[in-house]
Amino acid sequence: MDLFSRSWTALRTAVADLPDAEFDRPSGCAGWLVRDLVCHLVIGAQDVLITLVTPADAEPTVDAVGYWSVVEPPTGEDPLDALIPRLAAAYGEPRWLRFHFDDVGAAAGRAAELADPAARVSTQDKVLTVGDFLSAYVLEWTLHHLDLIAGVPSAAEPPAETLAAARTLLEGIAGTPFPAAVSDRDALLVATGRRPPTDAERAALGDLAARLPLSIG
Structure with missing residues (x-):
């Protein structure tokens, strides 16, 4: 719960501090400008609000790792x-x-803080605890924070603890740890295809390099 709040607060602050001129440059999310990414974050915040008020009586079917699936890379279709x-441009x-x-975003943050972590919610035909749902979103927020600041070297990075938590979650999705020699930030970028690995990283990744990048959804 705390990591969700930290990652979300950091991301909201990064958007608030971004100069207007940066909204028209490419983000780190392939095919999207920064304004498109921020529009996607609005939808993400709405999804958090909707899920937190969609209680479930059934037993959980997934945890924070199981919330994510490895999917085919997006085609743009x-x-x-x-x-x-189109929404972003409007x-x-x-x-x-x-x-x-x-x-x-502020409403989603408040709702998360007030939610019972042990309560069960339903989303995308899955049932999970609120704690696991919010933990899953630490990966989403951290990756998109990196996308947002990809072209702004002076911008603040995601908090170290949320980078570490996002890495751990992504390792769970991959089913294997990433080499300790690769930093949390670089592991997230390389494993999700946001940039290719360097020669040194490829060597450290070994056989895992052939399984990357992971497209998750």
Whole structure:
């Protein structure tokens, strides 16, 4: 629960501090401008709010790792993926997109803080505890924080503890730990295909390199 709040607060702060001119540059998420990414985060915040008020009586079917699945890389043909750039452009000035994100994002953050971690919720035909649901989103927020600041070297990085937690979760999805020689940040970027591994990283990854990148959804 605490890591969710830390990762979400850091990401919201990064969006708030981003100069308007940066909204039209490419993000670290392939095919999306920064404004598209922020629009996706608005939808993510809405998903958190919806899930937290969708209680379930059944036993959990997944945990934080099982919430994610390894999927085929996006082709750009998904209707929602195509819709997001149009929605982002409709905001016009970055301040309106920033305002909406801050408004919905603050609500999602408050809802997470008030939620019972042991309660069970349902989303995407899965049942899991609130604690596991919010833990799963630490990976989402941390990766998108890295996407947001990919072209802004002066921007603040995600907190070290959330980078470490996101790495651990991604290792669970991969079914194997990543080499200790690869930093948390680099492990996240390389394992999800956000950048290719260096020669040294490829050597450290060994046979695991052939299984990368992982596309998760």
